[in-house]
Amino acid sequence: MKKFLIALMLISSVYNFAQTSSIKGKVITDKNEILEGVNVIVVGTQYGAASMRNGSFEIRNIPYGEYTLEVSMIGFAKKNLSISFDSETKPLIIVLTEEAIQTEQIIVSASKYEQKVQDLTVSTAIISSDFISRNNFLTFDDMLRKVPGVQMNLEQPSIRGSSGYSKGTGARVLVAVNGIPIYSGDTGEIVWELIPTADIERVEIIKGPASSLYGSTAIGGVINILTRSNVKNSITHFRSYIGMYDKPAYDFWKWDDAMRNFYGLEITHSGTAEKLGYTFSFKKFDNMSYRQNDYAKRYLGYMKLNYDINLQDRLTFFADYLNMNRGNFLYWKDSRNALVPKDEDNGNTVESNRFLTGLIYHHYFSKDFYAELKSSFYYTKFDGRGIELTTSTANLFRNELLTNIILSNNVVLTSGIEASYSKISSNIFQSPKFFGAGVYSQIEFKGITNLIASIGLRYDYMKLDSLNNANAVTPKLGFNYKAAKDFILRASFGTGFRAPTPSEVFNTTTVTGGFKIIGNTNLSAETSMSVEAGCNYQPDKLFSLDVSAYLTNYNNYIEPNLTKNAEIQFINVPKARIEGIEVGSNFYLVPDLVSVNLGYNFMWARNLSNDKFLKYRPQHSFNSQVRITPFPFDIGIDFRYMSRIDEIDDLITQPPIALVVDGDKRVPIYVTDLSFGYNFLMESVPAKIYLNAKNIFNYNYVEFIGNIAPIRNYSVSLELFF
Amino acid sequence: MYKTFLLLIICCMLYFISGCDKGIEPEPEKSPESEIIGFRGKVTFTGNWPAGITRTHIVVFKNEIKSVDDFSFQNLAFVVDSIPYKSQEFIYNSVMNNFFSFTLADGTYKYIVVAQSKTPSISLNRDDWFIVGVYYNNGDKSKPGTMTLQKGKITTGIDVNVDFNNPPPQPPK
Numbered sequence: 001m002k003k004f005l006i007a008l009m010l011i012s013s014v015y016n017f018a019q020t021s022s023i024k025g026k027v028i029t030d031k032n033e034i035l036e037g038v039n040v041i042v043v044g045t046q047y048g049a050a051s052m053r054n055g056s057f058e059i060r061n062i063p064y065g066e067y068t069l070e071v072s073m074i075g076f077a078k079k080n081l082s083i084s085f086d087s088e089t090k091p092l093i094i095v096l097t098e099e100a101i102q103t104e105q106i107i108v109s110a111s112k113y114e115q116k117v118q119d120l121t122v123s124t125a126i127i128s129s130d131f132i133s134r135n136n137f138l139t140f141d142d143m144l145r146k147v148p149g150v151q152m153n154l155e156q157p158s159i160r161g162s163s164g165y166s167k168g169t170g171a172r173v174l175v176a177v178n179g180i181p182i183y184s185g186d187t188g189e190i191v192w193e194l195i196p197t198a199d200i201e202r203v204e205i206i207k208g209p210a211s212s213l214y215g216s217t218a219i220g221g222v223i224n225i226l227t228r229s230n231v232k233n234s235i236t237h238f239r240s241y242i243g244m245y246d247k248p249a250y251d252f253w254k255w256d257d258a259m260r261n262f263y264g265l266e267i268t269h270s271g272t273a274e275k276l277g278y279t280f281s282f283k284k285f286d287n288m289s290y291r292q293n294d295y296a297k298r299y300l301g302y303m304k305l306n307y308d309i310n311l312q313d314r315l316t317f318f319a320d321y322l323n324m325n326r327g328n329f330l331y332w333k334d335s336r337n338a339l340v341p342k343d344e345d346n347g348n349t350v351e352s353n354r355f356l357t358g359l360i361y362h363h364y365f366s367k368d369f370y371a372e373l374k375s376s377f378y379y380t381k382f383d384g385r386g387i388e389l390t391t392s393t394a395n396l397f398r399n400e401l402l403t404n405i406i407l408s409n410n411v412v413l414t415s416g417i418e419a420s421y422s423k424i425s426s427n428i429f430q431s432p433k434f435f436g437a438g439v440y441s442q443i444e445f446k447g448i449t450n451l452i453a454s455i456g457l458r459y460d461y462m463k464l465d466s467l468n469n470a471n472a473v474t475p476k477l478g479f480n481y482k483a484a485k486d487f488i489l490r491a492s493f494g495t496g497f498r499a500p501t502p503s504e505v506f507n508t509t510t511v512t513g514g515f516k517i518i519g520n521t522n523l524s525a526e527t528s529m530s531v532e533a534g535c536n537y538q539p540d541k542l543f544s545l546d547v548s549a550y551l552t553n554y555n556n557y558i559e560p561n562l563t564k565n566a567e568i569q570f571i572n573v574p575k576a577r578i579e580g581i582e583v584g585s586n587f588y589l590v591p592d593l594v595s596v597n598l599g600y601n602f603m604w605a606r607n608l609s610n611d612k613f614l615k616y617r618p619q620h621s622f623n624s625q626v627r628i629t630p631f632p633f634d635i636g637i638d639f640r641y642m643s644r645i646d647e648i649d650d651l652i653t654q655p656p657i658a659l660v661v662d663g664d665k666r667v668p669i670y671v672t673d674l675s676f677g678y679n680f681l682m683e684s685v686p687a688k689i690y691l692n693a694k695n696i697f698n699y700n701y702v703e704f705i706g707n708i709a710p711i712r713n714y715s716v717s718l719e720l721f722f
Numbered sequence: 723m724y725k726t727f728l729l730l731i732i733c734c735m736l737y738f739i740s741g742c743d744k745g746i747e748p749e750p751e752k753s754p755e756s757e758i759i760g761f762r763g764k765v766t767f768t769g770n771w772p773a774g775i776t777r778t779h780i781v782v783f784k785n786e787i788k789s790v791d792d793f794s795f796q797n798l799a800f801v802v803d804s805i806p807y808k809s810q811e812f813i814y815n816s817v818m819n820n821f822f823s824f825t826l827a828d829g830t831y832k833y834i835v836v837a838q839s840k841t842p843s844i845s846l847n848r849d850d851w852f853i854v855g856v857y858y859n860n861g862d863k864s865k866p867g868t869m870t871l872q873k874g875k876i877t878t879g880i881d882v883n884v885d886f887n888n889p890p891p892q893p894p895k
Contacts, residue, residue, distance in 0.1 A: 564794030700745035
């Protein structure tokens with residue numbers, strides 16, 4: 001009988017432990033006004049909800065116990081509430097008070113832990129999903145061209161001059177999806193088409209070396225793409241666009257009488273079934289291009305699963321597959337045939353297949369101790385058909401364990417360990433293997449009034465096939481000081497490094513004109529040391545101004561070079577320096593109706609070995625975006641300017657080689673885009689339609705020698721949410 | 723009101739800045755004759771050809787070779803097609819006999835030679851080449867001759883005499 005009672009008590013206690021219910025409540029202001037869209041999060045768990053139109057919220061499936069609720073909304077002081085949750089708990093009434101400082105409470109996680117954007121010690125740009133939808137960007141990299149301080153040289157990103165152009169080989173900006181890098185195992189390039197734009201919540205861009213957290217490749221900065229969280233109700237997002245290129249500016253540039261068009265179709269479905277959140281997406285997007293042999297045919301499949309195991313544990317799994325067939329336009333024939341490739345390149349094609357999959361396990365040990373284990377696998381294969389068949393298959397495995405510990409109210413410790421391994425099978429990169437491992441730690445300290453100090457250190461070990469192993473230690477230090485309610489000062493010191501990629505070390509292939517690329521097994525890792533000082537002034541939510549000055553010194557900078565034997569080889573440029581000033585401002589000309597974003601960057605990028613400009617770096621760049629939003633309309637005027645590039649690859653544009661005829665033709669860049677959007681209901685289904693006209697003045701410019709950038713084009717896109 | 727006015731000014735500025743020119747302009751159409759740049763001449767050989775020669779070229783350098791580093795692709799301007807082994811005379815024209823598909827620019831070239839190699843494939847290693855003849859201006863053998871090229875013109879008389887029994891001074895190795 002005694003045993004039976006004990007068993008009954010145990011069953012009862014287990015039953016009690018497993019009992020769950022909903023935390024309910026309502027959020028109002030101190031003036032008794034209802035607040036919609038307030039985030040209510042159970043601290044130390046995956047659970048949370050947003051308040052609805054009547055101010056009420058409900059967080060379901062919460063076991064009885066002691067919890068802390070974090071309640072936050074832009075423009076209101078954040079509130080933490082300790083509650084004892086049981087069957088007797090009544091719906092909560094939470095009162096928020098307006099905050100004196102009307103700063104944007106945007107949370108960013110590019111520093112591998114969540115912080116407010118105004119607490120950062122380095123310059124950062126945030127791009128919302130709305131911005132992507134409004135501009136009908138055909139691929140993700142189109143969007144980056146509109147970010148001040150970010151330059152695209154064809155498909156290669158450069159943050160504050162970190163990169164020139166090397167035909168997709170090696171990147172100096174780390175691009176990650178939910179913190180998982182997406183550079184390929186062989187060339188180290190970023191394939192922008194692989195990014196699932198429909199699932200993007202926001203994009204965070206760190207402008208400056210971030211190797212102390214992210215290791216190699218992040219020497220120039222980080223672009224971290226955050227995907228959406230689970231949705232409460234299932235939703236299907238349909239997006240389609242169709243567009244066409246206008247006639248070229250000169251009649252004799254016209255090489256095809258048919259209309260050159262582009263189109264895309266994307267359908268994404270997201271939902272939640274009990275503890276499982278899911279997203280499935282399929283996209284087909286083709287582009288005939290305005291240039292001959294520059295077409296692209298692409299299919300993208302994407303899925304993401306979030307499984308809430310319990311309050312403390314969550315699993316995220318995603319898989320991304322891209323198939324792409326495209327022409328390979330290398331250089332124009334000459335300036336009179338600017339949209340036609342050289343005869344020997346016409347007909348060159350590339351077929352590629354890429355598969356990226358990742359598994360992320362999140363675990364809360366307590367509300368002050370969080371860990372994340374990330375594993376990923378990235379398969380890439382391409383077959384290039386041109387002068388010779390080039391083929392490469394790379395398998396890249398990556399694992400990272402990340403922990404965030406709140407040591408006290410004022411100290412947050414972020415630490416991690418990661419390892420990656422890649423195996424390449426190629427007829428141009430000599431089939432090498434690569435192993436890299438890193439360990440890092442960063443402390444954020446808030447113990448002094450109005451001051452946030454951040455210090456970090458990372459150690460990396462790299463071994464590329466038979467080459468000697470390499471080591472790198474990359475420290476960083478940053479300060480953020482709120483000098484006044486509306487004025488923030490920041491300063492940072494950072495170091496970076498980049499290991500040469502297998503393609504830079506082992507590449508042996510023949511490119512156009514019969515020129516050979518040869519390997520360089522003596523190539524060293526490049527390193528950098530960077531300082532930045534900046535300030536942010538934001539008196540109210542209608543105006544903000546951000547100014548920063550930066551300086552980066554590079555050692556052993558890796559650049560392609562023409563050898564005395566007329567072969568292209570990657571070499572180390574002993575010393576280079578990039579310094580500059582960036583100014584950005586956002587303001588409303590008419591509150592809630594006309595907003596303006598302006599950004600200007602002055603850059604002085606020098607190769608100190610020969611006292612020349614670094615190649616493909618403009619001295620001045622300017623971006624502006626004017627947005628007029630009289631609901632239900634949304635009108636945008638975007639303008640982009642970049643001064644004429646000072647230095648290019650003269651050796652391949654000048655006699656005797658003159659590989660690119662008229663290749664020295666380059667001009668300042670002036671591009672103006674227009675967008676016109678209309679929000680409406682289609683049979684009670686929310687819908688958006690956008691008309692876009694890009695490069696409306698049909699201005700002809702190059703980002704890289706012998707490659708005319710997209711000419712004037714028009715498109716219409718339709719989005720439905722049901 | 724003034725804000726709307728400011729916006730209008732910005733839009734007008736954009737229009738004028740962007741719309742005033744079309745950016746990159748194509749080169750004007752040129753007649754093939756006006757674009758032609760080249761040279762021609764004759765190479766004569768005296769004495770017996772050495773054994774094992776795999777290639778003999780007329781090579782044009784931008785500047786004299788004063789150090790081994792000057793024997794480089796950056797200093798190279800033109801290479802004429804290979805002269806057949808044991809030739810006694812070779813008449814050439816740079817337009818017809820362009821070995822590397824090089825493009826010549828107008829200007830002055832300061833070192834024109836006939837060079838031989840015994841390697842199976844062409845190399846730019848200084849050790850692989852032996853200079854057997856040098857172009858001189860008006861027979862002045864005290865220094866290498868210079869050649870000036872102009873657009874729309876084929877410069878003639880770039881003749882070199884190769885005397886296998888009396889080779890010219892060799893550039894530094």
